[in-house]
Amino acid sequence: xxxxxxxxxxxxxxGDELRKWHAIEALIRQMTQVFGYDEIRTPEFEHTEVFxxxxxxxxxxxxxxxxxxxxxxxxxxxxxEGTAGLIRSFVENxxxxxxxxxxxxxxxxxxxxxxxxxxxxxxIHHQFGVEILGDKTPAIDAEVILFGMQLVTTLGLKDLKxxxxxLGDSESRAAYQKALKEHFNEPIAHFCADCxxxxxxxxxxxxxxxxxxxxxxxxxxxxxRDYLNDESKAYFExxxxxxxxxxxxxxxxxxxxxxxxxxxxxxFEVVSVNASMGSQSTVFGxxxxxxxxxxxxxxxxxxxxxxxGIERLLVAxxxxxxxxxxxxxxxxxxxxxxxxxxxxxxxxxxxLRMNGFITHYDVYQKSFKSQFKSADRxxxxxxxxxxxxxxxxxxxxxxxxxxxxxxxxAIDDIFHQLxxxxxxxxxxxxxxxxxxxxxx
RNA sequence: GCGGUCGUGGCGAAGCUGGUUAACGCAUCGGAUUGUGGCUCCGACACUCGCGGGUUCGAGCCCCGUCGAUCGCCCCA
Numbered sequence: 001x002x003x004x005x006x007x008x009x010x011x012x013x014x015g016d017e018l019r020k021w022h023a024i025e026a027l028i029r030q031m032t033q034v035f036g037y038d039e040i041r042t043p044e045f046e047h048t049e050v051f052x053x054x055x056x057x058x059x060x061x062x063x064x065x066x067x068x069x070x071x072x073x074x075x076x077x078x079x080x081e082g083t084a085g086l087i088r089s090f091v092e093n094x095x096x097x098x099x100x101x102x103x104x105x106x107x108x109x110x111x112x113x114x115x116x117x118x119x120x121x122x123x124i125h126h127q128f129g130v131e132i133l134g135d136k137t138p139a140i141d142a143e144v145i146l147f148g149m150q151l152v153t154t155l156g157l158k159d160l161k162x163x164x165x166x167l168g169d170s171e172s173r174a175a176y177q178k179a180l181k182e183h184f185n186e187p188i189a190h191f192c193a194d195c196x197x198x199x200x201x202x203x204x205x206x207x208x209x210x211x212x213x214x215x216x217x218x219x220x221x222x223x224x225r226d227y228l229n230d231e232s233k234a235y236f237e238x239x240x241x242x243x244x245x246x247x248x249x250x251x252x253x254x255x256x257x258x259x260x261x262x263x264x265x266x267x268f269e270v271v272s273v274n275a276s277m278g279s280q281s282t283v284f285g286x287x288x289x290x291x292x293x294x295x296x297x298x299x300x301x302x303x304x305x306x307x308x309g310i311e312r313l314l315v316a317x318x319x320x321x322x323x324x325x326x327x328x329x330x331x332x333x334x335x336x337x338x339x340x341x342x343x344x345x346x347x348x349x350x351x352l353r354m355n356g357f358i359t360h361y362d363v364y365q366k367s368f369k370s371q372f373k374s375a376d377r378x379x380x381x382x383x384x385x386x387x388x389x390x391x392x393x394x395x396x397x398x399x400x401x402x403x404x405x406x407x408x409x410a411i412d413d414i415f416h417q418l419x420x421x422x423x424x425x426x427x428x429x430x431x432x433x434x435x436x437x438x439x440x
Numbered sequence: 441g442c443g444g445u446c447g448u449g450g451c452g453a454a455g456c457u458g459g460u461u462a463a464c465g466c467a468u469c470g471g472a473u474u475g476u477g478g479c480u481c482c483g484a485c486a487c488u489c490g491c492g493g494g495u496u497c498g499a500g501c502c503c504c505g506u507c508g509a510u511c512g513c514c515c516c517a
Contacts, residue, residue: 005490005508059515063441081517111517116441118510120517127517194514205515259516269516278510282517309517337475370469372477387475399476406476 009115009123016325020314023324027154028108028128035147037106037130042085044110048075050088053295056261057202064113078112081260082129082307083292085109090133091298101134101301108310120280120315129286131305133293138235141266141288141304142242148270148284148306149248152313156322159274160283163253164240165267168224168232170291173264176227177203187217204257224254232265239266262295263287266304274319283316284308331422333380334361335371341386348384348414357418375401382421384414 006012013021032039052061066078079085086107090096095103108128115121130147132140145162152160167173180203184191188199191212198205204224212218225233243250250268258267267287286306293301317324332352334345342363352359360378362371375383385397390408398414399406400421409417 003491003507008508064515113516115515117508118512121515122517125517129517279512280516284517307517312517335476367470368475369471369473369477373468374477376477383476385476389475397476401477 007123009117009121011122019326019328020317020324021310023326024128024155024310024313025108027151028106031147031151031154032106032130035104035150037104040086040089040105040107042079042089042107042109044112045076045078046085046088048077050296051077051080051084053261057200058259058261059201060113060259061261062201064115066112066114079109080111080113082107082109082111082127083131083260083262083286083289083305084296086129086131087133087292087296087298087303091293091296096134096293096299096301102140103133104130105133106130111307118280119278120309120312122311125312126310127307128310129305129307131303133303134301136288136290136302138238139242141239142246144286144304144306145243145250145268145270146246146248148286148308151308152270152283152316155313155317155324157272157283157313157316157320159272159277159316159320161271161273162248162250163256163269163271164243164250165253165256166228166232166236166239166265167257167263167267167287168228168265170264172228172232176222176224179222179227180204180206183222184217187215191215202257204255208255208257235265258285258287262289262292264290268306272316272319274316276319277316280312280315282309283312327379329379329381330358330360331380332357332359332382332384332418333375333378334359334384334386335368335375336362336364337368337385337387338391339364340388341391344391345386348386348411352414352418355415357422382418 048065048067051065056062060080065080067075068077069075086105090103090105106129108126110124111127112124114123117123130144132144145164149160149162168176181199184199184203184206188196188206191199191206192209195206195209195212198209206212207218207221209218228236240250240252253269256267256269258269265288267285269282269285271281272283273281284306286304288302288304290302291300293299293303334349336342336345345361345363349359349361360374360380362374366374372383381401383399383401385399387397390396394411395408396411396414397406397408398417405421407417
């Protein structure tokens with residue numbers, strides 16, 4: 001049985017929905033420029049080891065990757081996230097030799113994850129992300145969070161909460177993880193099945209369990225903060241202070257651990273608290289990674305970044321009733337009232353378009369009324385009528401839709417009339433180049 | 441990967457305990473208005489009811505499977 005539906009968890013984009021993407025992408029291009037991020041593009045698939053390194057316990061790389069073997073025995077994986085590939089490229093191209101460290105990059109890329117789809121969770125989703133590489137100072141952690149917040153609030157989102165936590169440096173984190181495993185070694189036997197799995201895969205997540213929340217072993221479990229060394233604590237305090245200066249309210253979420261294993265120190269997640277958001281509420285999230293660059297063969301440089309889900313962003317915008325769509329408008333619609341006008345309509349349309357006017361036309365197929373309706377749908381500001389009578393005299397009828405003003409003029413005067421109606425500041429004596437915003 | 445709900449023209453949406461031509465609204469097209477739209481009225485086009493199989497004299501309605509969406513869990517963007 002053939003199946004001509006889009007694969008599960010993927011979608012076609014077109015029309016207004018795609019126009020929303022354009023609006024978001026335009027803002028991304030603009031704001032990254034202002035904030036000093038350079039774009040970097042990396043392949044949609046990488047050698048599997050770029051994403052999957054030893055002892056990785058995360059679901060994203062262990063259960064959800066699209067991994068395949070190409071001709072031969074190379075194992076390749078469709079990128080499940082944006083950071084690892086970017087770091088690979090940063091290292092491979094020796095971009096760390098730049099005199100301008102820290103380096104600031106952004107990317108927009110599809111990400112592929114084999115998951116059960118639901119609202120806000122796709123098998124192919126798109127992430128906008130930034131990374132700042134080569135400097136480790138609390139101000140940068142705050143800067144990255146601030147940037148993400150600026151972007152989403154510029155789009156209009158309000159129902160947001162910033163969750164932040166620290167995992168400490170790798171030693172702190174490893175020591176804590178070890179302590180947790182020892183602590184739960186016995187009691188884990190009577191915990192839920194999920195916890196037993198977490199015990200093996202990611203012990204930090206046991207603390208988040210809803211089922212065994214009240215178990216004594218849970219209540220007196222070791223605390224991460226007791227395993228943070230002074231430096232890690234001080235670093236986190238400093239990040240929080242920088243954030244305080246920005247006026248962004250943050251909530252310390254001491255159980256926030258994130259889904260990728262490479263994080264150290266600061267981790268954060270910005271979630272929508274809007275009621276109609278559904279259960280996939282994280283709009284963007286990320287953190288600092290001290291060892292990823294060196295793990296991928298580069299120098300010991302720390303980095304920090306976030307990934308923001310475009311699809312998620314759209315769900316959040318929808319939930320808050322924010323409309324990104326600019327009203328679609330066009331300049332000219334040419335109606336033909338007689339079959340003989342078709343070729344003139346065709347030529348005139350082309351000439352108008354060459355001069356930057358957004359132009360549509362009808363050849364003589366539908367009723368006059370119906371053509372006019374099309375013009376309305378296209379939100380044409382000016383309608384040009386080509387009828388039998390005018391054609392004889394090399395004239396056309398032009399109508400300014402908003403004012404209902406109508407003139408019969410020589411074909412040669414069309415551009416002057418358009419300039420008059422569409423661009424009040426237009427100098428009548430200059431040429432026909434149209435300079436209004438909508439005609440580039 | 442687990443559990444629940446759902447899938448009818450381009451869109452929204454009826455369809456009773458299975459029974460002749462599957463409502464209705466929006467949109468589209470035509471006409472009233474032989475060359476002036478956005479209102480109104482009339483008319484027309486368009487769905488083998490996600491797909492496959494089964495039960496039945498007969499299925500959009502029942503059963504099984506499958507694809508997809510959605511909600512919760514899990515996980516995350």
